[in-house]
Amino acid sequence: MAILDDLQLSRREVMATGAAVGVAAAPGMASAAPAEQPTLMKVSFTVNGQRQTLELDTRTTLLDALREHLKLTGSKKGCDHGQCGACTVIVDGRRINSCLSLAVMHEGDEVTTIEGLGGPEKLHPLQAAFVKHDGYQCGYCTPGQICSAKAVLEEIRAGVPSHVTADLTAKVEFSQAELRERMSGNICRCGAYSNIVEAVAEVAGAKA
Amino acid sequence: MKFDTPATTNPIDQLKVVGKPVDRIDGPMKTTGRAPYAYERHDAIPDIAYGYVVGAAIAKGRITSIDLSRAKAAPGVLAIVTAAEAGKLAKGDFNTAMLLGGPEIQHYHQAIAVVVAETFEQARAAAGLVKADYERAKGTFDLVSAKDGATKPKDGGPDSAFGDFDAAFAAAPVKLDEHYATPDHAHAMMEPHASIAAWKSDKLSLWTSNQMIAWGAGDVAKTLGIPRENVRLMSPFIGGGFGGKLFVRADAILAALGAKAAGRPVKLALPRPFMFNNTTHRPATLQRIRIGTDQAGKILAIGHESWSGDLPGGGPETAVQQTRLLYAGENRMTKTRLAVLDLPEGNAMRAPGEAPGLMALEVAVDEMAEKLGMDPIDFRVLNDTQVDPEKPSRPFSQRRLNECLRTGADKFGWSRRAKTPGQARDGRWLVGMGVAAAFRNNLVMKSAARVRLETSGVVTVETDMTDIGTGSYTIIAQTAAEMMGVPLHRVNVRLGDSSFPVSAGSGGQWGANSSTAGVYAACMKLREAVAGKLGLDPAKAEFADGRVKLNNQSLPLEKAAASGPVTAEDFMEYGDLTRTHQQSTFGAHFVEVGVDAWTAEIRIRRMLAVCAAGRILNPKSARSQVIGAMVMGAGAALMEELVVDKRIGFFANHDLAGYEVPVHADIPHQDVIFLDETDPMSSPMKAKGVGELGICGVGAAVANAIYNATGVRVREYPVTLDKLLEKMPVLA
Numbered sequence: 042m043a044i045l046d047d048l049q050l051s052r053r054e055v056m057a058t059g060a061a062v063g064v065a066a067a068p069g070m071a072s073a074a075p076a077e078q079p080t081l082m083k084v085s086f087t088v089n090g091q092r093q094t095l096e097l098d099t100r101t102t103l104l105d106a107l108r109e110h111l112k113l114t115g116s117k118k119g120c121d122h123g124q125c126g127a128c129t130v131i132v133d134g135r136r137i138n139s140c141l142s143l144a145v146m147h148e149g150d151e152v153t154t155i156e157g158l159g160g161p162e163k164l165h166p167l168q169a170a171f172v173k174h175d176g177y178q179c180g181y182c183t184p185g186q187i188c189s190a191k192a193v194l195e196e197i198r199a200g201v202p203s204h205v206t207a208d209l210t211a212k213v214e215f216s217q218a219e220l221r222e223r224m225s226g227n228i229c230r231c232g233a234y235s236n237i238v239e240a241v242a243e244v245a246g247a248k249a
Numbered sequence: 250m251k252f253d254t255p256a257t258t259n260p261i262d263q264l265k266v267v268g269k270p271v272d273r274i275d276g277p278m279k280t281t282g283r284a285p286y287a288y289e290r291h292d293a294i295p296d297i298a299y300g301y302v303v304g305a306a307i308a309k310g311r312i313t314s315i316d317l318s319r320a321k322a323a324p325g326v327l328a329i330v331t332a333a334e335a336g337k338l339a340k341g342d343f344n345t346a347m348l349l350g351g352p353e354i355q356h357y358h359q360a361i362a363v364v365v366a367e368t369f370e371q372a373r374a375a376a377g378l379v380k381a382d383y384e385r386a387k388g389t390f391d392l393v394s395a396k397d398g399a400t401k402p403k404d405g406g407p408d409s410a411f412g413d414f415d416a417a418f419a420a421a422p423v424k425l426d427e428h429y430a431t432p433d434h435a436h437a438m439m440e441p442h443a444s445i446a447a448w449k450s451d452k453l454s455l456w457t458s459n460q461m462i463a464w465g466a467g468d469v470a471k472t473l474g475i476p477r478e479n480v481r482l483m484s485p486f487i488g489g490g491f492g493g494k495l496f497v498r499a500d501a502i503l504a505a506l507g508a509k510a511a512g513r514p515v516k517l518a519l520p521r522p523f524m525f526n527n528t529t530h531r532p533a534t535l536q537r538i539r540i541g542t543d544q545a546g547k548i549l550a551i552g553h554e555s556w557s558g559d560l561p562g563g564g565p566e567t568a569v570q571q572t573r574l575l576y577a578g579e580n581r582m583t584k585t586r587l588a589v590l591d592l593p594e595g596n597a598m599r600a601p602g603e604a605p606g607l608m609a610l611e612v613a614v615d616e617m618a619e620k621l622g623m624d625p626i627d628f629r630v631l632n633d634t635q636v637d638p639e640k641p642s643r644p645f646s647q648r649r650l651n652e653c654l655r656t657g658a659d660k661f662g663w664s665r666r667a668k669t670p671g672q673a674r675d676g677r678w679l680v681g682m683g684v685a686a687a688f689r690n691n692l693v694m695k696s697a698a699r700v701r702l703e704t705s706g707v708v709t710v711e712t713d714m715t716d717i718g719t720g721s722y723t724i725i726a727q728t729a730a731e732m733m734g735v736p737l738h739r740v741n742v743r744l745g746d747s748s749f750p751v752s753a754g755s756g757g758q759w760g761a762n763s764s765t766a767g768v769y770a771a772c773m774k775l776r777e778a779v780a781g782k783l784g785l786d787p788a789k790a791e792f793a794d795g796r797v798k799l800n801n802q803s804l805p806l807e808k809a810a811a812s813g814p815v816t817a818e819d820f821m822e823y824g825d826l827t828r829t830h831q832q833s834t835f836g837a838h839f840v841e842v843g844v845d846a847w848t849a850e851i852r853i854r855r856m857l858a859v860c861a862a863g864r865i866l867n868p869k870s871a872r873s874q875v876i877g878a879m880v881m882g883a884g885a886a887l888m889e890e891l892v893v894d895k896r897i898g899f900f901a902n903h904d905l906a907g908y909e910v911p912v913h914a915d916i917p918h919q920d921v922i923f924l925d926e927t928d929p930m931s932s933p934m935k936a937k938g939v940g941e942l943g944i945c946g947v948g949a950a951v952a953n954a955i956y957n958a959t960g961v962r963v964r965e966y967p968v969t970l971d972k973l974l975e976k977m978p979v980l981a
Contacts, residue, residue: 079325122522122905169280179489187280235876235919
């Protein structure tokens with residue numbers, strides 16, 4: 042068939058996988074030979090102030106270590122590819138996409154998740170502001186938005202510039218533009234952006 | 250309870266709780282990460298194994314063989330189910346293609362196997378070892394080339410005609426005849442489709458993410474060939490749906506099959522790059538619009554035709570629907586045609602029909618106004634109709650489109666809009682304003698609820714209604730609080746469980762009005778039961794401040810439950826008010842854009858929506874529905890497009906990096922104004938929907954603003970800079 046010739050693919054070699062892109066999935070993409078057992082490794086880190094020691098398949102992401110092993114499901118899996126930001130957690134003071142990081146890379150690290158910011162009875166100021174300004178709808182991106190916002194405010198305070206910072210030598214000031222730029226890795230398909238900006242601006246002490 | 254005469258004064262009209270912008274009652278759970286979504290039910294069931302889906306690597310044809318040997322031998326694997334192992338499966342009533350394919354393949358990434366293993370990593374790795382050989386069949390993937398072979402769909406009134414369109418259009422002094430195109434769109438909700446399945450002998454429990462619990466339970470039973478009463482669906486929190494979770498999808502069926510085969514509960518989420526081709530999408534449309542007017546701008550003839558495609562047995566995108574009702578004109582026609590395409594299944598996405606239909610119609614209206622030398626608002630106002638144009642004896646129950654347009658014009662500063670395109674500059678930006686009408690019908694659906702006065706005085710509401718981010722929890726609590734005369738914190742709302750009374754569910758923007766009307770009916774019954782227990786006349790008793798009062802008597806509500814909880818259950822169903830009156834929701838969208846004079850980069854600077862949609866039950870959550878829909882409409886205008894690989898037959902940009910949706914930096918502050926309105930024809934709540942109204946027309950308002958900024962008219966969405974660059978105004 043013409044299209045197959047175009048792509049120089051052999052029909053017999055096509056392998057179907059859930060994540061295959063087109064029919065370009067090629068033999069040999071599966072690295073593990075059938076009998077090969079998973080490599081387990083011990084890792085210790087602190088989550089929300091609590092020391093945790095886990096023995097994990099080395100392929101386990103930090104996100105799955107949190108969600109599946111520690112049962113901290115506040116961090117969400119929206120894409121598992123670093124494209125949506127729902128899995129944002131704070132590691133040693135910096136926000137990361139926890140789906141793009143293997144758990145065993147975090148030996149000795151300090152991890153803060155949404156559960157560590159506050160609970161329903163004692164909301165963190167950002168959590169309370171999100172409720173007040175309706176900065177969420179379905180709620181699935183919300184923990185990532187809040188963790189990201191917390192780190193954004195600290196980045197601005199620390200003087201870390203962004204793409205929209207006009208003067209790289211001056212002190213970075215909080216602004217809507219700074220916030221929107223820095224939060225753009227956190228997708229909200231419900232489209233609560235306008236309200237999220239107002240919530241975060243209120244906590245930052247600025248008018249949205 | 251049956252609603253067949255217009256509502257008069259009822260307890261909701263007190264508006265002590267209903268109509269107030271209260272915070273969502275589920276807010277603290279959602280903002281702290283404590284709300285459990287489908288994949289996260291560690292609390293519900295232990296010892297869960299992991300499922301991973303394998304998808305077809307061809308768009309159409311047959312699997313000639315599947316080799317499972319390496320996958321079966323992989324560490325941790327507990328079971329693998331393909332169509333061969335699954336035995337006979339039926340197609341659900343609401344599905345177009347089979348959820349587990351094989352040997353016949355109907356679309357790319359149709360599921361062909363589920364691998365169950367001890368861990369997620371093991372299941373994923375083993376899924377990569379499933380080897381399938383295929384025999385491809387020739388497929389049709391291009392709507393443009395399939396258009397001429399499109400046929401008239403059997404159902405849904407594909408054609409409409411009134412007066413003599415052809416003659417009137419031919420004779421009209423001013424005419425427009427243009428073609429428009431909208432691409433395939435993805436729901437791309439943040440929470441992937443996910444389910445946990447657990448069998449207890451022949452009974453199945455499914456924790457899933459589904460907008461329509463009763464439809465879902467029915468289709469799970471049908472697909473698996475088990476009695477409906479053996480299926481329980483639970484979906485208390487849903488990470489977005491937008492129509493993509495109206496129907497049972499592969500996650501639920503594969504989890505159930507995997508759990509049966511493994512003898513263990515199984516959880517399964519569709520991987521993000523799999524969702525775009527495995528699940529449903531909003532089909533692309535090709536549209537033709539013809540409008541003929543007299544010299545003064547009065548519409549004499551209006552015609553709208555639309556072509557879309559779907560798998561065999563699927564349905565069309567009904568993009569012409571609004572054109573039958575939105576503007577006056579004595580000669581009218583619409584036509585809907587459907588081509589067979591072998592792309593993934595097309596189906597409902599937020600405001601199906603109107604969303605792409607208005608993206609075309611409201612640009613055409615802008616073009617027509619320009620031809621006439623009229624302001625586009627004046628042109629719309631001139632052609633308003635207060636009756637169904639095809640049936641003039643049938644009035645709209647409420648129609649305040651003109652007021653939406655006028656109010657918005659005033660608030661937005663419309664008078665500052667440059668009459669000639671390409672004239673307004675702000676530094677490097679060409680600035681433009683655009684307007685479009687928003688229109689979406691108000692549907693009412695039968696909806697039931699159970700309410701219980703607990704001995705503590707708390708009122709518990711149970712209904713299988715879902716909250717997909719819409720605010721159902723909160724407005725249902727507000728309704729029960731108003732009806733029973735208790736504060737909001739004394740209402741406990743339990744949703745999304747198929748063991749609860751069947752509700753309207755979340756779809757077609759019918760959820761808020763219909764589900765609260767069901768709660769109203771149940772509360773009326775509970776009021777009777779409570780008054781009876783207290784020896785008071787239910788017709789006259791007043792429920793307020795946690796007490797039941799009549800004349801000099803005032804008794805605490807909970808006294809009625811002294812000997813045990815008092816329960817009532819009822820539903821609201823509807824008579825023919827939707828036939829005698831056209832019930833619709835209206836709005837006007839205003840957008841200001843800046844287009845970079847050198848690069849044609851497009852930025853939205855301001856957005857305003859003015860809505861007239863009956864009583865607004867909670868202005869805070871309703872406003873969020875509207876701004877969220879405006880964001881989705883902005884995405885449709887500027888970036889969203891599933892790109893069809895026409896050789897292979899799949900959507901090439903099938904993840905959140907390739908399928909671009911608006912992010913923070915794309916969206917400015919948004920304003921929403923609700924006109925103060927009640928619609929006694931809709932229900933005792935006097936409310937209507939807003940969740941879909943908000944997306945209707947936004948895309949056209951953006952496109953019209955871009956035209957006003959640049960003088961470049963783009964009729965093929967999304968409007969991207971490459972479509973502007975060549976025709977941009979010459980820089981001085």
